[in-house]
Structures are given as structure tokens and as C-alpha cells.
Amino acid sequence: MLDSILLIAQANATAPPQTANWLMNFMSWVYLLGDPAITTKGLLGSLLTWLKIIGLFSLVAWIGARVMQAIKDRISLPALSGIAAAGIVGGLISLLLQVLLSTGRLALPIISGVSPVAILVILSILAVVAWLEATLWISMSRRESQGDKLLLIAMHVALVFGMASGIFIVQNFAQVQGIKISILEGIQQGARMGLTYMGYTSLAMLGYRLVAEFWNINPIRTLAIAWLARKEANRRMWAPYVVTVVFLVVLAFTHWFLQPPRPAEMSRLFVGTLTLLCSLLITLMIIFLSPLSLPTDIQQQTIYTIVSKPVSRLEMIWGRIIGYMTLVTLIIAMFGGISYIYLIRQVNSTIRATNDEAALVRSGNVLRANQLDEQSEQLTARMSARVPVKGSLLFRDSKGTPQIKGIDVGQELEYRTHVEGATPSKGIWRFGVISHPFDEVRNMVARDAGKTATPPQYPILDRRILVDNFLKSGTLEFVDNQIASLKFQQSQGTKGLESRIDALQTQRRPLANQDAELKAKLKAAQAADNQAESDQIQLQLAEIHSDPFKVEMSFTIYRTTKGRVGEPVFASMKVINPVTSEQYENAFPVREYYTDTQVIPASLLVGSNGYLNIEVQCVSSNQYLGMAESDLFILASDGSFFWNFFRGLAGVWLQALVLTSIGVFAGTFLSWPVALLTTIAFFIGGQVAFGFLQEFAIQAQTGGGPFESLFRLLSHDNQMSDLTPTLPVVTAKTLDSLILPIMSRLVYVVPNFASLDVSNSVADGFAVTDEKMLGNALMALAYALPFSVAGFFVLKNREVAA
Amino acid sequence: MSQSDIIIEIKNLTKVYRDFWGRPKVQALKALDLQVKRGEIFGLLGPNGSGKTTTIKLLLGLLFPTEGEALIFNEPTTNVAKNERIGYLPEESYLYKFLNAEETLDFYGRLFKISGSERRKRINKLIDMVGLNHARHRQLREYSKGMQRRIGLAQALINDPELVLLDEPTSGLDPIGTAEIKDLILDLKAQGKTIVLSGHLLADMQDICDRIAILHRGELRELGRVQDLLTVQDITQIKVRDLPDSAITEIRDVIERHQGQLVSVDHPTTTLDELFLRIVRESDQFPGRRHVADRAKTEAGPSTKS
DSSP states (O other): OGGGHHHHHHHHHHSTTSOOHHHHHHHHHHHHHHOTTOOOSHHHHHHHHHHHHHHHHHHHHHHHHHHHHHHHTTOSOHHHHHHHHHHHHHHHHHHHHHHHHHTTSOOOOOBTTBOHHHHHHHHHHHHHHHHHHHHHHHHHHHSOOHHHHHHHHHHHHHHHHHHHHHHHHHHHHHHHHTOOOOHHHHHHHHHHHHHHHHHHHHHHHHHHHHHHHHHHOOHHHHHHHHHHHHHIIIIIIOHHHHHHHHHHHHHHTHHHHOOOSSGGGHHHHHHHHHHHHHHHHHHHHHHHHHHHHHHHHHHTTTTHHHHTTTOOHHHHHHHHHHHHHHHHHHHHHHHHHHHHHHHHHHHHHHHHHHHHHHHHHTTTOHHHHHHHHHHHHHHHHHSSEEEEEEOEEEEEOTTOOEESSOBOOSOTTOOOEEEETTSSOEEEEEEEEEOOHHHHHHHHHHHHTTOOOOOOOSOOEEEOOOHHHHSOTTSHHHHHHHHHHHHHHHHTTOOSOHHHHHHHHHHHHHHHHHHHHHHHHHHHHHHTTOHHHHHHHHHHHHHHSOOOEEEEEOOEEEESSOOSTTOOOEEEEEEEOTTTOOEEEEEEEOOTTSOEEEEEOGGGGTTOTTOEEEEEEEOSTTEEEEEOGGGEEEEEEEEOHHHHHHHHHHHHHHHHHHHHHHHHHHHTTSOHHHHHHHHHHHHHHHHTSHHHHHHHHTTOOTTOSHHHHHHHHHHTOOSSSOOOOOHHHHHHHHHHHHHHHHHHHHGGGSOOHHHHOOHHHHHTTBOOOHHHHHHHHHHHHHHHHHHHHHHHHHHHTSOTTO | OOGGGEEEEEEEEEEEEEOTTSOEEEEEEEEEEEEEETTOEEEEEOSTTSSHHHHHHHHHTSSOOSEEEEEETTEETTOGGGGGGEEEEOSSOOOOTTSBHHHHHHHHHHHTTOOHHHHHHHHHHHHHHTTOGGGTTSBGGGOOHHHHHHHHHHHHTTTOOSEEEEESTTTTOOHHHHHHHHHHHHHHHHTTOEEEEEESOHHHHHHHOSEEEEEETTEEEEEEEHHHHHOOTTOOOOOOSSOOHHHHHHHHHHHHHTTOOOOOOOOOOOOHHHHHHHHHHHHHHSTTOOOHHHHHHHHHOOOOOO
16 A cells, blocks of 8 residues: 555645645655665665665664563563563464454454454553563663663654654555545554664664774784684684595596586586586585684683683674685685686587587588587587677567467476467567566557557566667767767757767768778679688778677477478578668578577667667478577677686675675574584575575465464375364464564575576676676675674673683 | 772672573672782682682673673773783683694784784794793694693783783693793783782792782682781791700790790791702702702701690
């Protein structure tokens, strides 16, 4: 309901009796900042979400720590304990009642429009809150920390602000929409926002304390701790030596067990395997190093000689992280270097052997020679760092009707859909600032039927081609594109561009004359069969023209007939500049399992403003061409494989950074076996089970929560069947409803390790872009920093000699 | 006495160890009040479990007090910066066994931000001082307990501290090592440093402490200057060399005339520590000779009691 807060502001601007615009704008921001589930696009949105989550966790940690301390200090009064117990019991009863109501085992009357269960829930929450308030205030009054007292007061101010804002926003929304909304909804929204603002307050205090710590951090001391961590890893754990030996042993026998399914896939297989090996060994090393260090230090009491020196707890944590990451960096550099040399030697020798074999068989077996040429090309293509420009795919079926998907040929594991050969069926990739395929298909159908298009319902996609990157400066196409762009701006109403257009026209004239002259000469040279001169002229022509751009594709074929052996299935491609209507068309044999490349004249991009349509059809009858959106792209550039390979390894480094922070954090308060298991659990959760955890977070699994699932397991009920609301079922559901909301929030602390792994892109020969690297680095920091800071607070408040 | 002359001030310091559920398990320290002054050697005495080590751990911030407070250099114990001026030798030598002596001192030196050249100078001096020159490149895991104690002491002094906290410094040392450590402590005092040491070896404490506090079951039982505490005010001891028996009889008569009660008349004895040291020193001086016991006997003279 409240997701459309910006619409409130819009609506309010036109509706006469409501609040002033400035206030509504202010409240929009208050809502954006205060609602835990609302965010915005881009970096600001990510930062906001991060702050909200960290703030709420710091709030829970602060209150939890104070309450635990108060309980240990026996601060709570007996009457207060009674209230808390009543609140907890009331909460449990309300959960049970809710489950009984939902399963139809119980029916309760509604009192004045409010459910008795809701009243019980509110009373229980009030009782627990009263106990919390009393405990915190009594605890604070006995302690001398002025900072904590101030924070407690500030939190209450934040809560009141959030509550008032939430109620105001809901009431205003109801007024603007002309609907009636219960005050309970306002209070609920206010509580959500109040908690978020309390989280910010807690985070601000945490930041204030951290600033003082940052100020005292000394690089010499931090690096001394890092040095110690490295020495410990080397001399006590022998970790770097063990992983190096394992790596070299595995590498020595790699070519024995790595057999690519197709020769051209060799580089992909080797890159993937070597990156996986690096990742696996480094992860194992970190898992066994980082969670063991601090607990061992505490257990063996060596920490006494550190804590009694002027070393801050943050230096102890960051020093360790830096120490382990230095090791990781060295190992990655070494493994990467060895792997790279190994790869280049293996792949290059295979390419050479393939070329030699092709040359040998060319005279006797052209088909085989072509196959070998293709293999060699594919191997070379994979050892690069391609930067793709991806379009948005939609289809037209054999009757020409627009479709979101192509034909499903019944292959369940195949994510591609198909276009039918020798029919109007085609896949259309659109580039530019374009509507979502759902909107586009709907509008295409409408247009085909002679109806008008409707406004978009889905987000607009930005799939523009950055034309300037494809056109060489000073060439005919470049100047033409500049002129076209200015003319487009002129047509949009921009004034004062005439002089610039004239200047460009002046610049164009000699280029055009030279082009015409060279083309005439080329024609003459070709007519005279003068190859040398014709090559020379072509070189001169290339000087004044931009290079053609490449479109790469990898399609699959679904055959309804075997066809003739060696005869390929053909596809046709039409590239259309939708602004100038210039077209380029070509047919080509489809290489199964391999990448097809089509070279398109750069003139197609002139005046396109970044828009282009590429249509692909299957030419061969009775055959089907399988395609998905990422199967076709425009190749923006071809970078260095060397740097891309190390960027892939940087993903492993980032994974190690997050894991190290988690391991060190776990070691601040757990014994080493438990810390070790915790770190392993985090890694498995983030690497293997992240998808499951995401589903868990939104409680989207079938079969209920852990208790209901356990019941189904024991009673041999499948996940889909309805359970009879017997006592065990009701109990299981009640327990699930108690722990699921807590667990579903906790899963957010598990980092998505898999998303940091970019080795697949590297193995497929795609560039790991700067944006991707930056995004991953920020994500890794977003986890590493809070974990290390949490570790600092735990260690600071822990008696290391207890 | 000015405030700057008080190095450690302990007020009502109480420590209760609790179990997981927060229930009191042991009261290790009960309302301790103490002051340690600049330049003195202060001894914390008491049997095992009396609260000596707990007091030192509380002073260093390794433990948090249940009640009361402790100030070092007028700063709370939680202030990490105060540790710049403190040297600490733990009860056991809790050092990193995978480092050698030089690396150990270098590492701890870096924690005090001591410059590289100064560090090297201090490392050489301290290794020399604790007599570990021959083993400076050996990892500590190969060290004997005594050697570990010595390197532990060296690390406590790497920052040239104003206050040295030594938890049972002579534990695990042979008598020679003990004597050397005692000499070293006296030397540190001569340099103007304040030393707090804990232990239960009374003779060691008696020799070097200016003031002592005796703890028992977490409570302060006695506090004062060693001399004052050990002097038996109602007993007079007269030591005379080469006095004939007739003179002794006359002295007895004089004591009886003045209604004094003679407790004993004897010849002072040396301590076992002193005897052992003299034997070792003489045997170093005159290798191969076995007349030490006789000479000691001669020097000590006959003993009489009444």
C-alpha cells in the first residue's frame, strides 16, 4: 500500500486541501529513509539498504548486550520479570491462536472490528516493551556511562519521530486516496520507521566511538599484528606451504584428468578448473586460519602480552585481516602466475598443433581443415576479454505474431527457445533506450492490430550502444555521426547548432571527396586485376573509414531431420538502424557449440543514437534455431586475457576478504572449533545455498518452516500436501511462526559468495568490467567492514583473561 | 604526597567470577584499597588463589572489575594509551613459541612504535642483559622454562617502562636466575622505575620489596614497609663476633638484673640461598676444590641455645 509514497506527493500536489508540497517532499524522504523495505535505484539505494540493515543489527546488538548485562547483574525487579514472562507467554498464546484460526480449528468473534488475537499481540508486545524500558533505564541509572544514557534518550526521540511520521504518512495517504485506514496500520508503519531511525541513532553512536578508535589506529602496530599473523600461518599452521604443494601436485597432473568435451573448449575448461583450484585452496586456507588465530591466542594466553601493550582491539582485528590478506595476495599472485604460464603454454601449443594439422589436411580434406580452423579460432577467441553490448530479445512466431518467447521444443533443461526454419519466425534483439519486452510485445500486437500503444508498465531498459566508442575519430562515419547527432538535437528544439554543423560539413567534404576518389581507383584497379594496387587503395580507404563492428552469436540447433552429413543449418541476420532505416543483411552457416561472428559496416551505426535492431531467422526448413538473450551481442572491445585472468582471481581475493573477516569475527567470541564451524557454515550458505536462503528470507518455500518440514519428513508427507491440523501440526506451525521471522532476517548476514566469483566470465572469454569489479569490491567491503567492526566491539567488551 | 607520585591507585576493587548464567562463582577480590608510589618496589604477597594475579589482570584491563576502580598514572585501566608506560611479565611466559628471541622483542617493540634503529639497540641490550645471546636465533619453543622467563622479562622492558608489573617473576628460575632477576629489579628501582611484583616466595620478596601487601582469599590482610612489618618490636637481638663464654654469662646476668627474659642466644645463620650462591661463586673461582663446606662451617662458628 505504502510503496507508492511518491504518488502521494504527486497526488497531493494536485489535490487542494492537503499538506504543503515542501512538507510532502520532506515526508517522502523521511519515508524513504525510515521504511526498512523501501529503497531507491543505484548506489544511493544500495548504501541506504546497507545502512538500514547495519543500523537495525547494531540496535539489536546494543539492546541485547545491555539486557544480557542487566540480567547477569540481577538488575531486573521481580515485578518486572513477571511482566516480561506474561508478555512472552501472551505472545506464544497469540501465535498458537493465530495458527488455530488459520487452520480452522478455532473460531473467535471479532470485537469492535478488532480480532482478540490482535489485542493479545499488542498487550504482549506492550508488556515486553515495558520490561525492556524498565530494565534499560534501571541499568543505565546504575552505570556511569553518560554516552549510553544519551544514546538511550536519543533512541527514544528517534522512536517518537518515526512513530509520528509513520502515522502522519498513513493518514495522509488515506486522505489523498479517500479511503479509511485503521490507526493500527499507522502505528504499525510508525513502529517500522521508528525502529529504523533508532537503528540510525545506534549506528551514529557506534560511528562516533569508531572515529575515536580510527584516530588511534597506528599503521606500525597494525602491520606488526599482520606480520605476526603471517608468521603464525607460516610457522605454526604451515598453511601456505601445504596449499602450494597441493596446488603444484594437482597442476602437475591436470592434463591427465581434464579432457574437454570439444577441443575448442579446452581453454574454458582449463581456466575454469585452475580458478576453481585457486579458489578452493585459498578458501580452505582461510577457513582454517582466520577463525583459529584469536581463540588460540586467548586459550594459550599469549593475548595477555598484546592486550597489555598499547594495542587497540581494532588493530588486533584489522592487523590479522591484513596479515592473512597479504598471504592470500602473495599466494594468488603466485598461483595466478603459474596458472597463466601453464594455460598459455597449453592453449598456445594446442592452437599451433591445430593449425599445423589444418594445413596438413587442407589439400585432402577441406571439411576437416575447416573444422580445425574453427577450433583454432574458438580457442583464440576464448583467450580474450570480450566486452559485450547486450540487447533485449523478443520473438515473432511463424505467423509473425510478437511473442516473449520462441518455440519450446520440449527440452526441459534448455533455457533457449527456438525459431522455426523457413518461416517468418525470428528473434529480434533491440538496442537503445527501449521498453521492456512485455510492454513491447503488447504494443507490437496492438500496432499490428491497428490500435494505439499503451504506456509502459515495466521499467524502461537502457541498452544503448555507445556509438562514439565504435567510430574512429576523424573518419567519415565519425563526422557523419556527429552531424546526425547535432541535427537530431536541432530537431528536438536545440538552437545555435548551425555553426557547428557547418564546421563538420566542411570537415566532411574533403573526406567524402577522398572516399569517392579512392573507390573509383579501387574499381579501376580491380578491373585491371591489379591486386597490389587494390590492396594499397583498400588500406587508404580504411584510414578514412571506421572499422566495421562485430556481432557474435552462439546458437543451438534443434533438428527435426538429420539432413546431409556436413551440411550446416543456415541462419540469416538483418541489422537495421531504426533511425536512418539503413540495413545490412547476410546469411551464414550456424556453427553448433561455437561462436559465430558477423562483421557489420560501421556506417550502420551512423545517426543511430545508440539504437539498432538485429533480427535473426533460421533459413533451413524443418530445423529450429535455439536462442536466448545473451546468445547475441555486439562486441565492444577485445581486451587483454592476462588482465582479465587476474581480475577473475581478484574475485577469489574478495571472497577471501569476506571470509577472513567472518573468521576473525567468529574467533572474537567463540572457541576455535565453533568458530571454525561457523565460518564453514557462512561459506556454504553464501556459496552453495544462497538461493535457498533468499527464498527462506521471503518465506517462499513450500512445506513450511523447519518444524513443519521436520514433521513432514517424519510423517512421510510431501511438501505440497495439506496437513490435518492435529496437535503436532499446530505445534510445529506455531514454532515456525515464532522462529521464521527471526531467521529470515538473520539470513541477510550471509554474504553472496557466488556473486563475487567471476571466473565463469573469464573462462568464457568475457571481460570482467571495471563496474563489475567496483560493485563486487563494494559488496565485499559492505560485509568485511561490519564483521570486523562487530568483532572489535565484541573483543573490546570481552574479558580476555576470564 | 602529590598526585603525580601515586602511580597506582586502587579503590574498593572487587572482582567476582561468574558462571555462564551470571551466578557468582568465586569472589577473587574483595574491596581492595591500595596505592603504589613512584619509585618503589611493591610486593603483592599471598598464597595461591589469594587474588594477586587477579589484581594485576584488573590493572592491565585483562579483566573488568565487578565494583570499584583502579587508576594507573591517574588513567582508568581501560585506557589503552596508558600501556605505553607499562611493562608486564605474565605469571607464565605466554609468548609466541614460533618466534625467536630477536623476533619476539622486535615484534613487541613495534607495538610501542619504537623506531627501527632504537629497537635494534634495545634488543641487543636486553638480550645481553637476560643472558640469551647464545640463543637469540632459536625459536622459543626450544627454550627451557628459565629461558622463557628471561625473554619474557626482556619483552616487559622493551619500552623502557615507568611501571613494571611482574607476576611471579622468579617462578621457574634456578637460584642463580632468581638472584639475577632480583638484582635486575633493584637496578630498575635505581633507575627510578616503579615495580609491582607478586609472588609467594617470601624470601625473594623480603629481599627486594620496599612495601608489601599481603592478600588472603581476596582480602587485604597487611600493608606496609617490609622493614616495619618484619621487625619484632619486643625482641632485641645483639650480634657480636668472637665473644668468650664468660662474657656471655655476664650478659645473661645483666639481662636478669633488668627483668628481661632471655629467649635465645645463638649465632646468626646464613640462608640456604646465600650458602648455595657462595658455593657456586667459590667453585667458579677455585675449580676442583671441595673445602667450601668446611670453610663455611669455620666462618659460621659454633651454635649455642638456651
